[in-house]
Amino acid sequence: MKTTEDVRKYAAEQAISEEDALRKGMEEKSKEFVEKGAEIYAKA
Numbered sequence: 001m002k003t004t005e006d007v008r009k010y011a012a013e014q015a016i017s018e019e020d021a022l023r024k025g026m027e028e029k030s031k032e033f034v035e036k037g038a039e040i041y042a043k044a
Helices: 002-014 018-035
Strands: none
Touching: 002 018
16 A cells, blocks of 8 residues: 555654654644644635
8 A cells, every 4th residue: 555655664764663653643644633723624
């Protein structure tokens, strides 16, 4: 899967484990979600 490949590549670039890469990515997306208003259905 493309997503799996991206996670592995990101983890290797950051010299962190895949699990840590996933955790960091989810934290970043969570922050982005809140900054954009925490709306499930965003207006286009």
